[in-house]
Amino acid sequence: MPLFIGIVFAILLILGVPIGFSLGITSLFSIIKSNMPVLFNIMPQRFFSGIDMFPIMAMPFFIIAGDLMNRCKITDSLIEFSNVLVGHIRGGLAHANIVASILFAGITGAAVADSAALGSVLIPAMEKDGYDKDFSAAITAASSIIGPIIPPSTIMIIYGSIMGVSIAGLFAAGVMPGILIGLFLMLMTYFISLRRNYPKNKSRASLKEIWNTLKKSILALILPVIILGGIIGGVFTPTEAAAVSVLYAFIIGFFVTRTLKLADLPAIFLNCAKNTGIIFLIMSAASILSFFLASERIPELLSGLMLSISNNPYVVLFLINILLLIVGMFMDITAALLILAPILHPVAVNLGINPLHFAIIMIVNLNLGLMTPPLGACLFVVCGITELSLEEVAKAIWPFIVMEVAVLFIITFVPEIVMFIPRLIGIV
DSSP states (O other): OHHHHHHHHHHHHHTTOOHHHHHHHHHHHHHHHHTOTTHHHHHHHHHHHTTOOGGGGHHHHHHHHHHHHHHTTOHHHHHHHHHHHHTTSTTHHHHHHHHHHHHHHTTTOOHHHHHHHHHHHHHHHHHHTTOOHHHHHHHHHHHHTTTTTSSSOHHHHHHHHHHTOOHHHHHHHTHHHHHHHHHHHHHHHHHHHHHHTOOOOSSOOOHHHHHHHHHHHHHHHHHHHHHHHHHHTTSSOHHHHHHHHHHHHHHIIIIISOOOOGGGHHHHHHHHHHHHHHHHHHHHHHHHHHHHHHHTTHHHHHHHHHHHHOOOHHHHHHHHHHHHHHHHHHSOHHHHHHHHHHHHHHHHHHTTOOHHHHHHHHHHHHHHGGGSTTTOHHHHHHHHHHOOOHHHHHHHHHHHHHHHHHHHHHHHHOTHHHHHHHHHTTOO
């Protein structure tokens, strides 16, 4: 049965069937093959129960908040602030690109949005400043995956909802890995910039310049503080924090910067409906397939197979990372998470691995798929901006992939990096 499910799912993906429908059709064929028609009666109930979770209400709110802040035209101020901070380093605009992604992550929590918003501004600016076009595209795509790792993050909300892991804990645990990825990308950027003699700012910014640019960015930078501070401080739940972030973005856009108009709202709500509709369809269809897999005891079989190789947690984590890196190259991140988390999470917990630690490993790993060919969504975004081919961007991005895979294995085998902030604030 596992082979049959894998073959059907793979054929549907190759044929270009949308991932949500692929999951549903695979479930349908699997139930037919199992010769258990009673399962058809359960399908509608599983379809709706897959999204009947209060925490995932945070997702549309965070999407709306991100769109509102984007339309407030805060991107330029964040880029300017980032450039003032790190522009004096060799390859200054490339470093500013990375820092801006870290700051932007606290607003949108979406890699594709990061690639589009920052890439449309920074890639032309980097080209004008003498950077190679493929390098500019590669660093934009590579740094954009920090978005779903530093909170807020919709993928963390999904994981926490389906696996019963604290969303506040996930938000806290994602901060250090996100910053570490940024530092490793900056290290590689520095060496490439030295070799290619990319430009830098003539002098280090003064404290006055830093303060002046900070004031321009402060309205955007306050938002992640409100979200994280409110959740960690127990003021509100993640869902309530998401609603508060929408209210904050609405007030900033309409009454402070005055860049938003009532005419902008229909497009923002429509975009939210499209994105959440896609994600909810995937979650519902994956819920049916997950139920069928559980009824066939497939998770237990795969768990037993993995543990038969080794019961050493480090060996198992290594094997899981390799599996996820391969899966992430070919499957949508949400679908991969919904299918594999219920299988792999119990294996990790049974080996004594902290659920929070394993969740971050899985989230970071699958996010790498957004920048790896052949189906990396962020690659396609920067290809659209630069008009470069996928092959050209993929060739330029591999040094950054190496650095991010290195970070993945560091946080895998040094769990304190992930657990430091949750323990510091008493979540763990």
